[in-house]
Amino acid sequence: MANPTTVARGGGSSPSPGHRRRKESGRARASGLPAWSIPYVLLVPGLLVIAGLLLYPMFQLAVMAFQKVGLAQIRGTRPAEWVGLENFEKILSNDIFWSALRNTVAFAFVAVSLTLIVGTAVGVLLHRLGRKMSLFVVIGCMFAWAVPPVAQGVIWRSLFDAEAGIVNWALDLLPNWLAAPPDGARSWVGTPWLTDTLPLYIALVFCVVWAGFPFIAVSVLAGLKGIPAELYEAARVDGSGPWRTFTKITLPMLKPVFAVLTVLSIIWDFKVFSQLYTLMNGHTNREGYNLSMYAVAEAFKPPQKLGMGAAISVVLTIILLVITVVYVRQIVKQEEM
Template structure:
């Protein structure tokens, strides 16, 4: 009986080409993810990218109110004139300094208070921790306009609760003259109230995030540290912080981005554009673009471009940290 012998192809012979139908199927599988994210990408491009492109274009033109009309003149191209005026203006550098300092204080206070409250919630019984967390989230969910109005009423001259309480305290403790003291004229008291409002509204998010992160850390690590005689600070520094470093990095970047864009709270507290000593970048953008006489959309766009670059720099630094830590592929 004859036997059939299969001859293996030589090593240098090319592999047979896959069938055409199989090639088309693989191509569809490869392009499927891009087709699925295409609607979201198009929506983001229309909602986010196009306004950014317009903002950059306006910053290089003399775009004002007279150019808004359909029959109005075409905005004149002025190259880097807005940026040259901006970078040579001492007022801009003062506003930028105020923005950086206030943002650093707001972010630092929010992170510290939120982390401490999150650790406290982790040590409380579950029912009490849930009750306190729900109460805190009410502050976080309060609209910025409402929270700012409440704090403005608290610090009003003469009839504000804070002034009334300070006026009734002994003079040797807090001094005198609090009945008519105006908290909203000078930068230091106004920024103090602004920081208080922002921290009051922002720390619940940090606390709940830290609490969720602490729930994921095995309790055996803290028990081992306690057996070794480590203090609470050393346990936080050697266990909590390394385990939650990606979470802290994300929250930190989000807080920087949010606090750099603070506008509503300052708008309500300052209540005018007369005192330029209390301007922040977001407030300066609105003043130049909408409240100046006449409104200068080109200069407002140039300031917005500068603030956008600051935010992008913070975001790029965060992405770089995540890549180094292996969180992003």
């Protein structure tokens, strides 16, 4: 039988849900805010930081794209001149813009595809390794991902150096039927990789994939850890092979992970600048520009035309937004089906 004293004091029973709601609403009234608005109020500091660091600079960039801004405007000796769509008309009528757009799209397609393939393969390998060996390989891979972009360019520029690069030295070790020197040359040594557009972008693909696949691998590994082991055991009992198991279980379960990784990789590879600038050793090859390099060259190469550079950046941003929206809509449609 319950103690009457305890019952009278309420020590033996928990407060009712209605009592808790009354207490919470009392706290909200004490703060002077309705309960539903508190989460939104807590978001205000973060939104202000985002607005100051991201939205305001983007607004300024968009405004500058419609102005003529040069050295005089930077120094403040002359106000910026509003030119409307003139900057966009100039870049769209320039052959360099279209070659830069072609280089950007082709490079992003190859780099994103290879980064996802290599990263997924390494992630699956890490999942099959033991805990200690997996940790060792993850740490080694993350060293490459942690290297700053400029340092990545320096490393791969030295590897593809015409006279002292390891790439030419390694190609000389291969038999001629596998890797014959260029026409008229006895050796690969002296072959320039970073002067022509196609070899330059081959080196850039190696550089970007080498630095980008560890992030993909670790993300895939995290996704694989969340797949129930019972699914793989059932597949083995049914006699499913490794490739069928991967395509029927692993890929469908990792679709959300691949959706995010693909969007991030597209954004990163469309905006590659530091590695390309370092490999090219500056604005030396106009045919090798991508859109980021073209924007910087127009904005800061004498005579400075910051309005033109801003217009190219706006076009690049619009292209990325369109690609991202179309890709995400396709993913959403597939999930609904």
